Amino acid sequence: MTSHPLRKRVCQAFLVSLLSAPGFAQESDAPLDLTSIHREKIAELYAFPSWPKGEPRIGLANDLALSGWTGVDLHGVDGLLTRRFKRTEPETEAVSFVVESHVAPSPRAAHQDLLGWLSSLQSPQKRPALGELGPAIGDVGYFSRSGAGPRALAWIAFVRGNVAVRVLAFDARQEPDLDLLGVAREIDQALLATATIPRGTKAPRPVVRKLASELSEVVAGERVRLEVEITDPHGGVPHLRWMLAGPGRGYVERGRDGVLYLYTTAPGSMELKLEVTGSMGTTTRASVGLEVLDD
Amino acid sequence: MVVITGALARSNPARRSQVQVDLATRIADPKLPGGGARFGLHVEGSHSPVMASMEVLQAGVVVAKPWTGFLTDKSIQLISWDGLDELGNRCSTGSYTVQISTPGQPTLDLPLDIVRLGVSEIEAQSSAAGNDEFPMVYFRKGSTYAYYSTPAIHEYANLAPVGEVSDLDQDSGEPRPVVAVHLDTDSPVLDGANYETDTFNYPLAYTMGAAPVLELTIGSGGTAADGSFMAPGYPVPGFDLRCVLSTQGASVASGPITPGGTATLSLPSLPSEVGRTDAVIVASWQCAPTGTSQWSDVPGGLSIPLRFYTLLGPPVWAAGAANETRYAGPWVEVAEYVSTWKDVLAMPTYGQRKFTALFVRGFFGQIGGLSKPIEELLYDCPPLGGDGGNTHYFNSGKWEMDLSRLLNNHAKGVYVNCTDTMGATTTMLSMMGATGVRPVRLGSMSLKAIWGIGAPEYTTNLWGGGSHGFSYHHIVTDANSLTVSDTCMQLDEDGAPGSTPGIPGWNSHRNWKDPVIGYNALSSYNNTNKSLQALPGIY
Numbered sequence: 001m002t003s004h005p006l007r008k009r010v011c012q013a014f015l016v017s018l019l020s021a022p023g024f025a026q027e028s029d030a031p032l033d034l035t036s037i038h039r040e041k042i043a044e045l046y047a048f049p050s051w052p053k054g055e056p057r058i059g060l061a062n063d064l065a066l067s068g069w070t071g072v073d074l075h076g077v078d079g080l081l082t083r084r085f086k087r088t089e090p091e092t093e094a095v096s097f098v099v100e101s102h103v104a105p106s107p108r109a110a111h112q113d114l115l116g117w118l119s120s121l122q123s124p125q126k127r128p129a130l131g132e133l134g135p136a137i138g139d140v141g142y143f144s145r146s147g148a149g150p151r152a153l154a155w156i157a158f159v160r161g162n163v164a165v166r167v168l169a170f171d172a173r174q175e176p177d178l179d180l181l182g183v184a185r186e187i188d189q190a191l192l193a194t195a196t197i198p199r200g201t202k203a204p205r206p207v208v209r210k211l212a213s214e215l216s217e218v219v220a221g222e223r224v225r226l227e228v229e230i231t232d233p234h235g236g237v238p239h240l241r242w243m244l245a246g247p248g249r250g251y252v253e254r255g256r257d258g259v260l261y262l263y264t265t266a267p268g269s270m271e272l273k274l275e276v277t278g279s280m281g282t283t284t285r286a287s288v289g290l291e292v293l294d295d
Numbered sequence: 296m297v298v299i300t301g302a303l304a305r306s307n308p309a310r311r312s313q314v315q316v317d318l319a320t321r322i323a324d325p326k327l328p329g330g331g332a333r334f335g336l337h338v339e340g341s342h343s344p345v346m347a348s349m350e351v352l353q354a355g356v357v358v359a360k361p362w363t364g365f366l367t368d369k370s371i372q373l374i375s376w377d378g379l380d381e382l383g384n385r386c387s388t389g390s391y392t393v394q395i396s397t398p399g400q401p402t403l404d405l406p407l408d409i410v411r412l413g414v415s416e417i418e419a420q421s422s423a424a425g426n427d428e429f430p431m432v433y434f435r436k437g438s439t440y441a442y443y444s445t446p447a448i449h450e451y452a453n454l455a456p457v458g459e460v461s462d463l464d465q466d467s468g469e470p471r472p473v474v475a476v477h478l479d480t481d482s483p484v485l486d487g488a489n490y491e492t493d494t495f496n497y498p499l500a501y502t503m504g505a506a507p508v509l510e511l512t513i514g515s516g517g518t519a520a521d522g523s524f525m526a527p528g529y530p531v532p533g534f535d536l537r538c539v540l541s542t543q544g545a546s547v548a549s550g551p552i553t554p555g556g557t558a559t560l561s562l563p564s565l566p567s568e569v570g571r572t573d574a575v576i577v578a579s580w581q582c583a584p585t586g587t588s589q590w591s592d593v594p595g596g597l598s599i600p601l602r603f604y605t606l607l608g609p610p611v612w613a614a615g616a617a618n619e620t621r622y623a624g625p626w627v628e629v630a631e632y633v634s635t636w637k638d639v640l641a642m643p644t645y646g647q648r649k650f651t652a653l654f655v656r657g658f659f660g661q662i663g664g665l666s667k668p669i670e671e672l673l674y675d676c677p678p679l680g681g682d683g684g685n686t687h688y689f690n691s692g693k694w695e696m697d698l699s700r701l702l703n704n705h706a707k708g709v710y711v712n713c714t715d716t717m718g719a720t721t722t723m724l725s726m727m728g729a730t731g732v733r734p735v736r737l738g739s740m741s742l743k744a745i746w747g748i749g750a751p752e753y754t755t756n757l758w759g760g761g762s763h764g765f766s767y768h769h770i771v772t773d774a775n776s777l778t779v780s781d782t783c784m785q786l787d788e789d790g791a792p793g794s795t796p797g798i799p800g801w802n803s804h805r806n807w808k809d810p811v812i813g814y815n816a817l818s819s820y821n822n823t824n825k826s827l828q829a830l831p832g833i834y
Contacts, residue, residue: 034736034826035691038767073706075440077834078693082700082707098707116691122684122712123676123758124739124766144685147677147759154675154682154710168687171709173680221448246623249430249444253489263490266430266447295448 042119045126046142053107054139055196056162058203059280060101062239066186069096076239076277079103084170085183096175097183100166103281105202111140113164117157118142130158133181137188138165149176156184160191162203163281194280204233206278208286213262213272220295223261226252228274236279243273248292267294313339314347314395317371319405322531322582322593324412325378326385326463326470326517330595332407334374336395338366345397349374351407352392359386378409384520385468388528410528410536412580413470414597415462416512417451419499422561427505429610429624431498434699435482436490443483443490444623445497449512451599454493461525464518476573476602480628481703498602500624502609502728503645504567508559511538511578515555527554534582537590541577548581548590565605569644569727571634572603604630607650607728613832622833625726628702632669633657633727639664647729647773648804651780654724655803658716658782659748662799667749670701674747674783675710677759684765687711689718695832696722716748716783717769722833724771734831735776737768738824743817744787744797753787753797768823770802770814776825778804779814786817793820
């Protein structure tokens with residue numbers, strides 16, 4: 001990897017700065033919030049307070065369509081959505097890149113996502129702004145080169161309005177010429193094409209109109225019918241994530257009759273939780289409790 | 296051996312000959328492997344062979360002719376009846392008469408009851424010591440991500456699929472075969488897109504040294520040769536039946552059993568170290584006249600394979616983790632990884648220090664028979680084709696580790712950083728029962744020579760271009776950071792820790808502040824700040 005002399009000096013200066021942090025050169029078991037200290041330093045390094053706040057948007061489509069790519073394995077956890085992409089032509093099983101996105105409550109909250117990603121870097125070297133690669137992508141964004149080749153990028157992270165996006169090369173050694181920039185630009189275009197919402201308001205979330213169990217008590221090994229009614233604010237297909245808090249255990253799946261059931265497999269009280277990610281990436285939660293009796 | 300004085304027979308008018316029954320099965324289930332009814336006969340009172348035959352009758356009608364031949368006084372004639380009738384069909388359960396005939400003499404009638412025995416379910420339970428048995432967890436559902444805890448109601452199920460007649464037999468009347476252990480480590484058994492509910496044999500998890508307790512559900516009836524339901528054939532008036540489990544040369548017997556009832560049996564203790572134990576338990580049955588303890592074997596038995604994973608102790612999870620109980624047991628994939636490392640590296644695992652020593656080497660790989668790190672991970676740095684030590688799998692905001700994707704062929708990319716390896720290490724060690732495991736957040740480090748995970752050698756140029764330092768680092772402790780472990784990088788113990796090449800100093804319970812071999816001294820030129828953090832959750 002080649003290193004620009006100026007950037008190298010900046011990086012070295014940053015490392016010295018980090019090594020000069022309070023507490024340096026002393027052994028201390030005093031409880032330090034090293035995470036916060038580091039995050040503050042990164043915020044300072046990247047001029048976080050000055051990041052521009054773009055217009056908030058209704059979100060980013062779960063079924064994000066990228067030309068020439070097939071998205072697989074959509075997964076949402078607490079609003080952080082992960083999708084993997086493979087080449088469409090030629091069709092392949094190999095994953096080329098991963099897209100993470102979060103539709104945050106506000107542009108500032110999305111900035112915190114980006115700051116979190118930057119803070120996760122162990123290297124003390126500052127990453128360049130996306131502007132170095134050409135026309136702007138997002139309101140604010142950064143990227144990093146990979147050691148896999150002179151043009152290879154490791155990741156691009158940016159914020160557009162209230163949506164934070166990170167695009168990661170799966171294995172840059174396998175695809176050193178992967179056009180990660182083009183992918184990021186297409187995602188940004190998709191975001192620009194979505195409707196904006198007034199500043200100070202939150203993107204519309206899905207609504208769980210009903211989550212109920214047909215019975216409040218079942219014997220372990222039995223299944224119980226669930227009634228679920230969800231409204232997606234954009235008329236799309238929401239993504240469901242079921243979670244159980246026990247000690248009762250079980251799982252949720254659709255029976256051969258097409259009905260949604262909770263299948264119980266261990267006795268005890270249980271809280272069945274449902275996290276719904278709407279078609280544009282916003283989330284909501286609901287839960288229902290029931291008692292699973294010993295068989 | 297049962298000796299019954301039989302009918303008088305006269306093959307030689309000059310001498311009385313008498314058929315002696317040396318062995319006679321009273322209750323049999325010929326559908327069990329080796330389950331044919333057994334008989335042993337010889338003749339006394341005659342030095343010449345005596346012609347004889349054996350027939351099986353039900354309600355006075357001959358259904359089978361298992362044997363015709365000669366009896367002598369020189370040896371016992373052993374005869375087995377496989378429960379098939381003259382047309383080769385399996386006889387149904389019920390009472391039969393085994394009739395031994397010699398020409399011109401009264402027959403010798405022996406009662407025989409055909410029953411249907413078997414095991415339709417096995418539920419693993421904690422031993423008398425309490426709370427030492429745990430479910431195991433799968434994190435995939437075919438090609439998707441979903442969590443599945445092995446069912447507490449039965450980890451082994453061999454039940455009739457919907458629409459079939461009986462649990463113990465297929466609709467053809469043939470016995471339902473024993474279920475093999477499910478060997479996949481990521482996804483449980485599926486039936487199409489749904490979880491399988493009738494047929495599975497999931498691995499079991501116990502704390503090391505525990506004596507497993509198994510509750511066997513005895514089948515209630517079978518399927519006749521014509522496809523109809525067949526009653527179990529017992530209780531047999533005047534007799535009790537019990538179940539016997541044998542494994543590792545030891546046998547334990549249950550109390551009297553009833554059709555569809557259960558038998559709870561305790562097995563010998565499992566090994567007192569972390570690992571995998573593949574065992575075969577043999578379920579067999581005995582009968583005795585009611586009120587006696589004269590137990591005799593019902594021929595045959597079922598050999599059921601079981602897989603046990605042994606843990607250091609009860610799994611430990613992040614306090615207040617939202618989905619804590621979904622992960623109430625170790626993930627199968629993690630237990631199997633650890634067991635494989637143990638097999639390959641031949642290291643002991645009977646205590647937390649030894650287990651951690653194995654774990655660090657196994658996770659990091661590139662030692663002994665482990666040519667690569669877990670999931671073939673690479674440290675995220677330019678010389679390895681990566682970047683600047685980026686986090687891919689750890690969600691710092693939620694303080695949760697995306698272990699599912701890491702263990703699914705590094706689904707979010709091949710590169711990891713220290714936070715990823717810390718997240719994996721703390722959660723994996725804890726789910727295997729290690730206690731007090733926590734992350735240690737380190738401040739900035741001006742590094743000495745290090746060997747990053749997946750890297751071919753030690754380096755003093757981690758980021759390329761001469762840059763070699765961390766803005767922060769994450770390691771692991773179970774001793775409030777007095778000693779630390781690190782699966783992200785190893786230090787150089789060749790006496791010149793600031794230069795390459797290096798000699799691996801494995802970071803397992805490494806003293807933090809020893810001036811010569813301590814982590815602080817070997818890893819960096821500066822004294823590094825550190826702070827303890829909470830055990831992460833998992834998703």
